[in-house]
Amino acid sequence: MSMKKIGWDEENKLALKNAFGFLFSEELLTEIETHGQLFAVADGEILMDIGDTMQYMPILLEGAIKVLREDEEGDELLLYFLESGDTCAMTMSCCMGDRKSKVRTAAERDSKIIMVPLDKMSDWIQSYADWRTFVFDSYSVRLSELLESIDSLAFLNMHDRVYKYLKNKMMVNGDAELNVTHREIANDLHTSRVVISRILKSLEREGRIALHRNRLEILEW
């Protein structure tokens, strides 16, 4: 793991306040600054892998993270994206028993993450109502997102799943131009590259996207 530890400079403190000021008290914000370590992760880096033991609860300050599940053959399936202000529900369940991750998390783009030690995370549940709210709310939001991805998996055809995936990706990256290959999309959606190429071609014919090498634009959403 080559995450770079960075300091709590004024810019990052401001980012924390912007992302969490409406949720957390001054007191809790200070606690986070003192006990939370701030890290910078680069696009594509794996933060946590399946089987890894959790020691920290990650909170996303800036950027986007994708959460993936893996089958026996090593093929992946995207569960959902995390954005600024989100946290990983896996670590919460880890706090209550099994400390091994059942998912893989990778940086969707350059991001900044706050790592809160697990003992602090559970202490704060006792001492801060706003923290408690945050943890339980996140848990339920994560659960909804999981249900949504099950729905698309079960009820949408591949064509619609691809389009939905692209829109989601555009949303978390804040850009209608996506730097992605057909192979990467196929991996995230657990299908083959040929299938993705065909679907993208048909989306292009419908005028909804434009295709380039290693890159595509969403024209309509």
Add this chain to the structure above:
DNA sequence: ACATTAAGTGATT
């Protein structure tokens, strides 16, 4: 110029 990787496509199941 050559090798490698990404993407396009017909045919078959």
Add this chain to the structure above:
DNA sequence: AATCACTTAATGT
């Protein structure tokens, strides 16, 4: 929707 087999296009050395 998946797989095979092949082609074409873009990019790196």
